[in-house]
Amino acid sequence: MQSDTLLHIANFSTLFLCMVLKFPQIFVLMRAKRSTGISLNSLLLELIGFIVFVTYQTYYNYPPPTYLEYPILIAQDVILLLLILYYNGSLRQSLVYALLLVGGWRLLTVERWIIDLAMSLCTFISAASKLTQLQCMWSSKDAGQVSALSWGMATYTCMARIYTTSVTTGDMQVLVRFVAMTLLNFWVLLTVIYYQRRRSSSSKKDD
Numbered sequence: 001m002q003s004d005t006l007l008h009i010a011n012f013s014t015l016f017l018c019m020v021l022k023f024p025q026i027f028v029l030m031r032a033k034r035s036t037g038i039s040l041n042s043l044l045l046e047l048i049g050f051i052v053f054v055t056y057q058t059y060y061n062y063p064p065p066t067y068l069e070y071p072i073l074i075a076q077d078v079i080l081l082l083l084i085l086y087y088n089g090s091l092r093q094s095l096v097y098a099l100l101l102v103g104g105w106r107l108l109t110v111e112r113w114i115i116d117l118a119m120s121l122c123t124f125i126s127a128a129s130k131l132t133q134l135q136c137m138w139s140s141k142d143a144g145q146v147s148a149l150s151w152g153m154a155t156y157t158c159m160a161r162i163y164t165t166s167v168t169t170g171d172m173q174v175l176v177r178f179v180a181m182t183l184l185n186f187w188v189l190l191t192v193i194y195y196q197r198r199r200s201s202s203s204k205k206d207d
Helices: 002-020 023-032 040-059 069-087 091-108 112-140 148-167 172-206
Strands: none
Touching: 002 069, 002 148, 023 069, 023 148, 040 069, 040 091, 040 112, 069 091, 091 112, 112 172, 148 172
16 A cells, blocks of 8 residues: 555656656746757757657556656657757757657657667667766856756656656666666756856856
């Protein structure tokens, strides 16, 4: 009984947070009207990882509560992508990205071995997304418009998914992915906080 309660809490809290997970980042971006510090390549890799993951879960008929947040996250990432392209003056490229992402998604379910292979690579794709974002901040030595709140919520949701996956499907590929994503999300969060505090300290000294 207690296990069921914890599972419901983990599923509900993850779904709720994911419904607003990207909102802080979207609001920061719209307020600043520039995408400094946000890696476009990182966002694209994250989108690919999300699409592969949710396709894998639906293909094998896993319980919807264990992946229901991913369509919501994909929609939020699409909004972020459009905003970044808009502020970079590259909005026309959105059609090309849309065609590639939709075409790739359709290709995933053509054969079973394709979706299995894609899921095997999914952890590396998602990890590359986080590392690309880290590299972007390391290069500029500034977190720019990156939202610490969004990355904090992402860290929690991945931790919750470690638990929900372990007590439902037990899929080792999925578990490994969530463990890796938890660690990398937390790393990005710490990096964002570090650069934001350093920028704040620098501003105070200038004053």
